[in-house]
Amino acid sequence: MDLEAVRTYVAVAESGQFQKAATDLAITQQAVSKRVAGLERDLGARLFTRTPRGVEPTVDGQAFLPHARELLRVADRAAASVRPGGRPLRVDVLNSRGAAARLMRSFHRAHPGVELDIVMLVDIEDAVAALRSGTIDASFRAVAMPGRPLPDDLTATPVTAERLDLLTGPGHALAAARSVPLADLAGHRIWMPGIRPGSEWGAYYEALAAGFGLTIESTGPNFGSDALLDTIADTPALATFMGEDTRLVWPTSYGLRRVPVTDPVPVYPHSLLRHRDNPHPALPALLAHLAAAATPAAPDAWVPDWARY
Numbered sequence: 001m002d003l004e005a006v007r008t009y010v011a012v013a014e015s016g017q018f019q020k021a022a023t024d025l026a027i028t029q030q031a032v033s034k035r036v037a038g039l040e041r042d043l044g045a046r047l048f049t050r051t052p053r054g055v056e057p058t059v060d061g062q063a064f065l066p067h068a069r070e071l072l073r074v075a076d077r078a079a080a081s082v083r084p085g086g087r088p089l090r091v092d093v094l095n096s097r098g099a100a101a102r103l104m105r106s107f108h109r110a111h112p113g114v115e116l117d118i119v120m121l122v123d124i125e126d127a128v129a130a131l132r133s134g135t136i137d138a139s140f141r142a143v144a145m146p147g148r149p150l151p152d153d154l155t156a157t158p159v160t161a162e163r164l165d166l167l168t169g170p171g172h173a174l175a176a177a178r179s180v181p182l183a184d185l186a187g188h189r190i191w192m193p194g195i196r197p198g199s200e201w202g203a204y205y206e207a208l209a210a211g212f213g214l215t216i217e218s219t220g221p222n223f224g225s226d227a228l229l230d231t232i233a234d235t236p237a238l239a240t241f242m243g244e245d246t247r248l249v250w251p252t253s254y255g256l257r258r259v260p261v262t263d264p265v266p267v268y269p270h271s272l273l274r275h276r277d278n279p280h281p282a283l284p285a286l287l288a289h290l291a292a293a294a295t296p297a298a299p300d301a302w303v304p305d306w307a308r309y
Contacts, residue, residue: 003075005039006068008032009047013065017054088117089282092127092139095120097225099162099245099270100140107289114282124200128154131273137280139273142200146306155276159290161267161297161309163244163260166190170255171236181263182302186213191231191238194222201268205241207304208266229254243268264302269309 011021012032022029040047047061057065093100101118108116119136121127127139131154143156150156166185168175174188195202195218209216225248232240233254242248242258250256272290274283303309 001042001071002035002038003071005035005042006071008035009039009061010065010068010072012036012048012055013057013061013068015054016051016056020054088115089138089280089286090117090119090136091286092119092121092130092136094122094140097246097248098243099160099268102245102247103140103160103270103290103293106293107286110289111282111285114285122196122199124148127273131275131278134275134278137274137278137283138286140270141273142204142269142307143271143273144306144308145200145203148200150273153276154273156271156273156308157287157290158269158271158309160270160294161301161303162270163298163301164241164266164268165244166239166259166261167232167242168239168257168259169233169236170257172239172257173236174239174259175255175257177259179260179262182212182261182266183263185261186215188215189238190214190216191228191240192216192218193220193228194218204268204304204307207306208302211302211304229256232256241266262300264300265298267297267301267303267309269303269307271308 008021008025008027008031011024012018015021015024018029018032018036022032025032036047043060043064045060045064046058047064048055049058091104093104095101096118104116104118108114121130121136121139124141124145127136127141128151130136131139132151140159141156144150166174166180174180192205195205195216205216208214228240229248229250232238233250233256272287297303297309301309
């Protein structure tokens with residue numbers, strides 16, 4: 001069905017005159033007549049009858065009118081969904097409690113007029129595929145992990161380096177420390193359930209453990225952050241790493257401690273990935289906001305040799 005013919009039909013039905021519809025649509029009256037005639041042939045029904053003042057819908061025309069209006073609404077929404085500036089800026093933040101989510105909340109406060117759609121994709125392969133297909137506009141990731149170069153049509157801009165703290169329970173040997181050198185964590189069990197093989201954060205912690213002789217365990221099911229906090233609070237032998245921007249709430253009775261790690265300071269590198277040809281008009285504003293909000297990494301920061309930051 002020709003949507004322009006449907007649009008013309010609705011204009012005639014609402015104005016009651018072919019000439020008025022032609023003026024509203026900025027086409028000739030002859031074009032209006034041809035479109036309506038073509039639509040009547042497609043539908044096999046007469047849509048208008050003439051009156052002394054113009055035209056009015058026939059019984060069939062009256063039955064078709066609400067459906068025609070709905071067709072046009074759906075078509076307009078479909079076009080707006082892919083039109084730059086006509087749809088929300090879709091950004092993948094990986095999880096809702098980390099640095100990326102904090103940065104997007106800050107952007108939203110600074111640019112309340114930009115409509116956002118926040119998604120959380122687990123695998124970097126899914127994020128890359130979504131960026132290349134246009135399903136999302138940007139993704140916060142650590143790049144470029146070993147063996148996973150970015151496709152040529154994607155680009156990555158480092159946006160922040162998030163310091164890692166050691167989180168311990170009150171009975172842990174390092175709970176009272178004001179800070180702890182990274183090398184001194186060798187021999188302590190660091191428990192991080194949920195590390196996925198092949199993920200960029202898995203590659204990060206693998207490099208960290210290898211570089212400093214750390215024992216990072218990911219055994220056991222991942223029941224989420226609440227279960228992690230319960231276990232760390234109750235198990236003196238275990239600690240975990242937590243990003244400085246990770247916002248978790250726990251009961252004061254847990255006695256959990258955040259201990260800064262130093263010499264060097266491990267930082268997690270966050271970059272914003274996007275397609276080189278993405279035309280969304282809000283992307284430049286997001287990049288400018290992230291550049292202004294970025295916290296410089298400490299002079300003695302550590303990141304894997306493959307990471308951009």
